[in-house]
Amino acid sequence: MNKIKTIIVGCGDRACVYAREGAINLGLLEIVAAVDPDEERLRYARESFGVTEGSCYKDIKDVLALGKIADCVINGTMDQLHLKTALPFLEQGYDMLLEKPLVSNGDDLLLLKRTAEQNGCRLMTCHVLRYAPFYLKIKELILNGEIGDIVNIQTSERVGAAHSSMSYLRGKWSKESECGSSLLLAKCCHDLDLICWLNNATAPVEVASTGGRDYFTESKAPKGAGTRCLVDCPESVRKNCIYDVQSMYLDNCILPWYPWQCTGKNYEDVTTEEKVESLKTYNPHGVCVYKAGGDIVDHQNVMITFADGSTATHSVTLGVMKPGRNIWVVGTKGEIEGFADEGTLKLTKYSKQTSLWESQSFDFNDVKGETGGHFGGDKGLINDFCQLVLGQQPSISCTSVQDSITGHLLVFAADKAMKENKIIKL
Ligand SMILES: NC(=O)c1ccc[n+]([C@@H]2O[C@H](COP(=O)([O-])OP(=O)(O)OC[C@H]3O[C@@H](n4cnc5c(N)ncnc54)[C@H](O)[C@@H]3O)[C@@H](O)[C@H]2O)c1
Structure with a gap:
């Protein structure tokens, strides 16, 4: 089988995770070129993926000047560079895996989507949690009708002290004014995407949000x-x-x-x-x-109403002692409750025999953990991207731009709601 010819743009941490999985573990990608202004990262790409010296570039302009030399691009540049480094490749017809958050505002998001569509490009983003077996099981239980219609979803993300420090308090996502992303966009666009994906029989219509920078000052x-x-x-x-x-x-x-x-x-x-x-x-x-002078919030709550009357809440807090993501989905016929970081999930239903409840447990112990490949999601995501590029039917998790737009728009609206202290209609 011919491998998918791939260019890595931004050979940092994330792009190399996907390149390693796609090229080495799955054997589906051939990395034919690498772009990064940092010579050390280009050296890493040469040594890890066999990219030749002559196919390493410091600037996207040099590889764009060659015309279309590959099937797709893995774009792992930092948030503020996504639009600038994605559009020219889409205009040349490249399929693309573009890290989340796709962009930082609604206008840029529509521009990106339109450019991909006009040029016939398959554009996917990296909402890796949709591919984690833990979240995939929740989606399957909902699709199988196990809990009936969704009434309410509650999610929370507590970011551990060290992770908070390294990423959001002292790290490269500490200043929205520099990286373009709020805390909600950088950290929780996954969570709001999950809420929209799990409840995609309907769509969000209203959002309120509160939060602030109150503890790390x-x-x-x-x-x-x-x-x-x-x-x-x-x-x-x-x-x-x-x-x-x-x-x-x-x-x-x-x-x-x-x-x-x-x-x-x-x-x-x-x-x-x-x-x-x-x-x-x-x-x-x-x-x-x-x-450290960060300008993002250190805690935020989001309250969402959907067109069918169902509701959802999400809360994020930086600097906690025991980190983790919790979820509780309440349906008309049952409930799903889980703690991703401990790999524990329960489906609870009403028992006619006892008039009480009974639970069935699912264990995802082998893919738990805050930092280990997103609970197994990284692997599933790159495999699905390869299937998409090969023209195969993508999975139910597929994070195409068309299907990832709602979660992003919800993040933008939630931040606006918090900043302007009002309910935003979508
Ligand atoms: N899916 C997830 O859960 C997840 C997790 C972490 C990070 N991310 C996202 O992944 C993206 C990359 O994050 P990272 O931690 O890998 O960043 P990184 O800093 O490790 O990598 C970015 C790379 O881009 C290179 N670069 C800078 N300017 C460039 C340009 N003009 N053209 C090409 N390359 C350029 C840098 O030298 C660097 O090597 C970010 O958008 C981040 O928010 C997503």
């Missing part, structure tokens, strides 16, 4: 805290601070591909001395978490 810093942990924060403060970089970044580091990116080296090659030096000087992760 200068005024909440421990008394006497400095500005950089390793430079001017007293030991007496650091020893009681959860966010002290010694334990969170140097002794343990749960997402090592984030904090050492600014050193310009592959994170596995950065020495302890280089890490310490960066934290003392230029590394944004070395700054006191309360003084």
